[in-house]
Amino acid sequence: MPDRTHRTADVVVIGAGQAGLAVAYHLGRRGLMSGREVLVLDRGPGPGGAWQHRWSSLTLGGTHHLHDLPGMADTGLSFSTAPGDRPAREVVSEYYGSYEERHGIEVLRPVTVARVERSGDRYRVLAATGSAVEEVDARVVVSATGTWTSPRMPFMPGRDRFRGLQVTTAAYTGAAPFAGLRVAVVGGGTSALTFLDEVGDVASEVLWFTRRTPTFHDEEVELSPERGRVAVAIQDEAARAGRPLPSIVSVTGLPRSGLVRRLEAAGRLERLPMFAEMTETGVITREDAEIPLDAVIWATGFRPEIAHLRPLGVVNDAGGIVVEDGRVPGEPGLFLAGYGPQASTISSNRAARTTAKAIADILGR
Secondary structure (H helix, E strand, O other): OOOOOEEEEEEEEEOOOHHHHHHHHHHHHOOOOEOOOEEEEOOOOOOOHHHHHOOOOOEHHHOOOOOOOOOHHHHOOOHHHOOOOOEHHHHHHHHHHHHHHHOOOOEEOOOOEEEEEEEOOEEEEEEOOOOOOOEEEEEEEEEOOOOOOOEOOOOOOOHHHOOOEEEEHHHOOOOHHHOOOEEEEEOOOHHHHHHHHHHHOOOOEEEEEEOOOOOEEOOOOOOOHHHHHHHHHHHHHHHHHOOOOOOHHHHHOEEOOHHHHHHHHHOOOOEEEOOOEEOOOEEEOOOOOEEEOOEEEEOOOEOOOOHHHHHHOOEOOOOOEOOEOOEEOOEEEEEEOOOHHHOOHHHHHHHHHHHHHHHHHHHOO
């Protein structure tokens, strides 16, 4: 019987979201066989990447524009014509599943990668016990793990004392648990606005706290070409310097979308400065005023999930990693997909072709 806990491959792709699938597709186009020469590992129970874990009320009609994967037209599907009223987690899971099947991308699930280590001139990818595979030996590693499993939690004195409900964006399941409660939404991004809208319909009171005054621009689209170029340049500069990546919204601001106009009309965009500390029953402002609360939603963004790369010594003390054009200097077989300037769906698609070519060059293919 073959050892199912240990595998050997030329390339391991960690993560089967947009970035990981795009790289796997282009590797396949270069003749590398999925399931043998290329192993794709994913922690989710099924296709869909992080989308399969998002709350049921989130639809494609109410979220950022999602670009098609390369070669998605071959499946007869496109996100541009996808139903905008169904839960996004269902639609994306179905489309990604069709994509994997159509392009012969075999994904091992569930596999929770715990660490990546050097093993001579190769890498050893180690997963948690009980994963579909627990160890893979490979020449090249592509980390496409995204951010969903690593919510950003700002330091806040007293947060552990608060007796009410606290959830992050990743843990949000819907508005129902907040019915009749006094709720604080913390954060200045699109998710925070969505929570103000949904929770505001059922809560007794919703307050919006941000560290800086949000900037709204007149375009209804999330990112105009110019704003997109600026955001990519700033993310790229941070990645090349190994600094923690800034949030996109801090660079681009928020579009004056239909959601924003609806919140303005309902009087729900009255932003408050960030509070100074938390108590058992609420928060204290910087002016020493106490505000009673029953729940806090931390819509404070995410950090890249790169903890599994720490054994390689590439993650610095600030929690950043030096990445140049998707590659880590000093680690010729290590690539990051969907990181920094590649974070948007369109930029990760473009970068995947370049990454696949670089990998093929390493393998002499």
